[in-house]
Amino acid sequence: MSPSQLSASIRKKQSFLCVGLDTDPLKLPAHLLGEADPVFEFNRQIVAATAPYSVAYKLNIAFYEAQGSKGWDSLARTLEIIPEGMMVIADAKRGDIGNTSRLYARTFFETYNFDAITVAPYMGADSVAPFLEFEGKWVFLLVLTSNPGSRDFQYMHDGQEALYERVIRTAESWQQQYPATLAYVAGATRSDELARLRSRYPQAWFLVPGVGAQGGDLHAVCRKLATPRGEILINSSRGIIYASQGEDFAVQAGKMAAQLQLEMAKHF
Amino acid sequence: MSPSQLSASIRKKQSFLCVGLDTDPLKLPAHLLGEADPVFEFNRQIVAATAPYSVAYKLNIAFYEAQGSKGWDSLARTLEIIPEGMMVIADAKRGDIGNTSRLYARTFFETYNFDAITVAPYMGADSVAPFLEFEGKWVFLLVLTSNPGSRDFQYMHDGQEALYERVIRTAESWQQQYPATLAYVAGATRSDELARLRSRYPQAWFLVPGVGAQGGDLHAVCRKLATPRGEILINSSRGIIYASQGEDFAVQAGKMAAQLQLEMAKHF
Numbered sequence: 001m002s003p004s005q006l007s008a009s010i011r012k013k014q015s016f017l018c019v020g021l022d023t024d025p026l027k028l029p030a031h032l033l034g035e036a037d038p039v040f041e042f043n044r045q046i047v048a049a050t051a052p053y054s055v056a057y058k059l060n061i062a063f064y065e066a067q068g069s070k071g072w073d074s075l076a077r078t079l080e081i082i083p084e085g086m087m088v089i090a091d092a093k094r095g096d097i098g099n100t101s102r103l104y105a106r107t108f109f110e111t112y113n114f115d116a117i118t119v120a121p122y123m124g125a126d127s128v129a130p131f132l133e134f135e136g137k138w139v140f141l142l143v144l145t146s147n148p149g150s151r152d153f154q155y156m157h158d159g160q161e162a163l164y165e166r167v168i169r170t171a172e173s174w175q176q177q178y179p180a181t182l183a184y185v186a187g188a189t190r191s192d193e194l195a196r197l198r199s200r201y202p203q204a205w206f207l208v209p210g211v212g213a214q215g216g217d218l219h220a221v222c223r224k225l226a227t228p229r230g231e232i233l234i235n236s237s238r239g240i241i242y243a244s245q246g247e248d249f250a251v252q253a254g255k256m257a258a259q260l261q262l263e264m265a266k267h268f
Numbered sequence: 269m270s271p272s273q274l275s276a277s278i279r280k281k282q283s284f285l286c287v288g289l290d291t292d293p294l295k296l297p298a299h300l301l302g303e304a305d306p307v308f309e310f311n312r313q314i315v316a317a318t319a320p321y322s323v324a325y326k327l328n329i330a331f332y333e334a335q336g337s338k339g340w341d342s343l344a345r346t347l348e349i350i351p352e353g354m355m356v357i358a359d360a361k362r363g364d365i366g367n368t369s370r371l372y373a374r375t376f377f378e379t380y381n382f383d384a385i386t387v388a389p390y391m392g393a394d395s396v397a398p399f400l401e402f403e404g405k406w407v408f409l410l411v412l413t414s415n416p417g418s419r420d421f422q423y424m425h426d427g428q429e430a431l432y433e434r435v436i437r438t439a440e441s442w443q444q445q446y447p448a449t450l451a452y453v454a455g456a457t458r459s460d461e462l463a464r465l466r467s468r469y470p471q472a473w474f475l476v477p478g479v480g481a482q483g484g485d486l487h488a489v490c491r492k493l494a495t496p497r498g499e500i501l502i503n504s505s506r507g508i509i510y511a512s513q514g515e516d517f518a519v520q521a522g523k524m525a526a527q528l529q530l531e532m533a534k535h536f
Contacts, residue, residue: 122388123415124416124418124421
């Protein structure tokens, strides 16, 4: 998927919404537990209910991996039913020495045909480069995360810039060498930093988690990061998929997604 | 596994050797391809040949994940045949927000019963803590990696210390609060830094990759990091498991492991 395709989808739907399919088998509505693959059935109904309001889906791999090989089967089935034109992100936060990152890239981009993957920056250029070699794919590099622990290392300062600023500045220099789109993860809970990142990188794409359960403010994020072309995705996971844990879970998830889209539309 | 158990095993075998089962299905000897599970059969023979000379096995998860659910089955079978008393490490380099790291921890420590996992530090304390809550398990936190990209961020300096030094100093303050053993990954290619780390952290455990294919010097690592109790594991993957790609692959892997153990014995 190209940046202009994602832009067009965002403008058409007036939505930056990425729905996080962080599907925990222990939190499924009771009436689904008799299904052959309850995780897939849950995802199928969530996708059907939220697709009119969203432009992307993000699957946090931890939730599938935790189920062993069965979980990978649920993941593969879910990918098949996500409609064409949606960006589908593997939230995997991988990153390893070059020959190993290459394998992870093949797994997510070829075996599973994700459009994008999240990657951790600690190991530097040669741990990220193998993901960037795939034309049409996206890498979302962790820059500034939404969790409390982001303060431990990401704000370390060398007198000129913080580590998270160094990560994005360094990564921008990799972009030209590779065919994939390099984009960034920046948490909704850090709104002052988001404004600074946008002013410094006016054309960069950001994936923003942390709206909802983690306390980030949707309108602040839109004001600080949205551009005329879009260039942001705002992820909501628990706030949507667990809006209800009853038989009406999909209806309530759809309502929550619709409500978020309505708020987002104010920024177009 | 407790630190004293691992120490005892190291002293008894006069070996710091961790064999990396980074088993690439594309590099298997031709005569194994007819097996029902060629990756497992390869691992089974490698383990049988190298177990007399090693104290640990490290499985880089990328190689298994790349095969989809079949790969996870090969991994589970491999874990069953690694002899009692060996430390078994999931080289997964995971790290995510708290509730997600908790799931990864359950996957590797409970579903698969690994003794240890490698974890990436970028997201800070609450991304690492869930792994540390497991009594008897080990977390190997990435501190200084062996790849060229380690220079991009790990050496960033705030006037007092480099990022990799801050990671280990900060992590040492977490240790007391949790029942797991917190240990560190430091690459064999950084031998000056290894000496400094050992002098500052005389009792810390280090897992050292990068000997062999990546160019690290075995004796320099032993001189700089080994203590009377041991407190290091030295990983070799490609140098052992691909010592031959013919029918004699297991024999040659065993010879290579024996040779490494003989060199290591000089440091006892």
